[in-house]
Amino acid sequence: MDYKDTLNLPKTDFEMRGNLPKKEPDFQKRWQQLNLNQAILDSNDRSKAFYLHDGPPYANGNMHVGHALNKTLKDIVVRFKSMEGYYSPLIHGWDTHGMPIEVALQKKGLSVKNLSVTDFCEKCSQFADEQVSIQREQIRRLGVLGDLDHPYLTKNKDFVAKQIEVFATMALKGYIYKGLKTVFWSPSSQTALAEAEIEYYDVQSYSIYVSFQVVDGKNLLDNQTSFIIWTTTPWTIPSNLAICLNPKMIYGLYQTNKGKFIVSKHLMDGLKEELNFENVQLLKEFKGAEKRI
Incomplete structure (x- = not known):
């Protein structure tokens, strides 16, 4: 006897195996035929809108797990808002400008050293279009909603014109000004x-403690008191304009064998050893916000 035949189990038409690699493309093909994304949008009221613009990824290569997480989380948000009755499109786009695209081409041996600027820009544009097509299909395979056939591209003339229009509006409202600012510069490129593109190596540097004597304590400190600062760039000291205290941090005024100093209270134990302070006595403690001279 086959004991399996004696069991009263529910019957199902579901297959024992999912075969998802084969079936997922079929599901997605059907979604495209049904225009599922537009059907979901049309089912909700446009007057109750929730727009989510995709912060555009660079069009410079295949998607990675970070892209997958990013797209999935955004997809969850717009699906949830749709279920709440919102007209909630996920507006896809790509950043088709910038160094990542140029660097990708430089790895292929193409640069302004062997091409004119015009030809190099054209190659960058073609490469960006190719990568957009690749990433578009990869996003589709994630099952993400959105009109992927009509994304915004930062290199499109309409998009650039809109940027100039917004900049002009900001200028007319007085938000744009010319001034001095330090910027990071790449000699090779x-x-x-941008600051986001800067990576710092972990290095060991020489450092120095420097005491600044109070010149005018304004009846808050006497002129025999000094502030201690620590720096790895002592050549910048002549251009210093102020010593700043953390308004919420507790500082101490200490008498030592080398004079009176103001330092952060929780750092004094370490400074005793490093600076060979002896006979250390706490005269007063205060918050940084209490001292303004």
Whole structure:
């Protein structure tokens, strides 16, 4: 006897195996035929809108797990808002400008050293279009909603024109001004770099403690008191304009064998050893916000 035949188990038409690699493309093909994304949008009221603009990824290569997480989380948000009755499109786009695209081409041996600027820019544009097509299909395979056939691209003339229009509006409202600012510069790329593109090596540097004597304590401190600062760039000291205290941190005024100093209270134990302070006596403690001279 086969004991399996004696069991009263529920019957199902579901297959024992999912075969998802084969079936997922079929599901997605059906979604495209049904225009599922537009159907979901049309089912909700446009007057109750929730727009989510995709902060555009660079069009410079295949998607990685960070992209997958980013797209999935945004997809969850717009699906949830749709279920709440909102007209909630996920507006896809790509950043088709910038160093990542140029660097990708430089790895292929193409640069302004062997091409004119016009030809190099055209190659960058073609490469960006290719990568957009690749990433578009990869996003589709994630099952993410959104009109992927009509994304915004930062290199499109309409998009650039809109940027100039917004900049003009800001200028007319007085938000744009000309001033001095330090910027990161890449000699090899011959361009300014955003802070997000800067990576610092972990290095060991020489450092120095320097005491600044109070010149005018304004009846808050006597002129025999000094502030101690620590720096790895002592050559910048002549351009210093102020010594700043953390308004919420507790500082101490200490008498030592080398004079009176103001330092952060929780750092004094370490400074005793490093600076060979002896006979240390706490004269007063205060918050940084209490001293303004």
